[in-house]
Amino acid sequence: MKxxxxxxxxxxxxxxxQADRDAHRKAYETWIGELAAAGKLAGGDALDTxxxxxVTVRKTADGSAVVTEGPVHSGxxxxxxxxxxxxxxxAEAIELARGFPTQETLEIRPIxxxx
Numbered sequence: 402m403k404x405x406x407x408x409x410x411x412x413x414x415x416x417x418x419q420a421d422r423d424a425h426r427k428a429y430e431t432w433i434g435e436l437a438a439a440g441k442l443a444g445g446d447a448l449d450t451x452x453x454x455x456v457t458v459r460k461t462a463d464g465s466a467v468v469t470e471g472p473v474h475s476g477x478x479x480x481x482x483x484x485x486x487x488x489x490x491x492a493e494a495i496e497l498a499r500g501f502p503t504q505e506t507l508e509i510r511p512i513x514x515x516x
Contacts, residue, residue, distance in 0.1 A: 402487070402488060402489065402490060402491075402494075402511065402512075403443055403485055403486065403487050403488075403511070403512040404485070404486045404488060404491070404494035404509055404510065404511055404512060405483050405484070405485055405486075405509070405510045405511075405512055406445075406483060406484040406485075406486060406494070406497075406498050406501070406507050406508075406509055407480065407482075407483045407507065407508040407509075407510060408447075408480070408481040408482045408483060408484075408505045408506070408507060409478040409479065409480060409481060409505060409506040409507070409508065410450055410478065410479055410480075410481035410505050411477045411478055411479075411505075411506075412477060413504075414481075414503070414504050414505050415450060415451070417503075417504065418503075419451075425503060428502035428503055429502065429503065431502065432500065432501065432502045433445075433484075435500075436484075436486065436497065440487070441486050441487060441488055441497060442484065442485075442486065442487075443485040443486060443487040444484070444485040445482065445483055445484035445485055446482055446483065447481065447482035448480060448481055448482050450479060450481055454470060454471065454472075455470075455471060455472045455473075455479070455480070456468060456469070456470055456471075457469050457470075457471060457472065457473050478506060481505060485512065491509075491511070494509050495509060
């Protein structure tokens with residue numbers, strides 16, 4: 402089964418990343434390397450959260466598109482990236498997420514088999 406680990410950042414977590422980018426990268430690379438070596442990592446990407454903010458496009462009832470600067474949901478947490486895991490079940494996805502090395506928030510979502 403494949404699961405997405407969706408990473409959410411906050412102003413505080415981005416500040417920690419910026420304060421010691423090398424340590425943050427090393428922690429990520431170690432964790433990713435362990436997942437890959439175990440055959441559990443199917444993919445992933447980080448989003449550029451520092452140079453350009455998100456833009457939201459919403460379709461209205463009449464079919465027109467409304468474009469606004471900013472994330473879909475208001476609040477402090479913003480999407481930072483994701484990993485795709487190939488695991489036996491939901492419990493294994495949770496267990497691997499518990500080992501995430503930095504202080505961002507993770508949301509675990511199953512990926513449809515047809516996706």
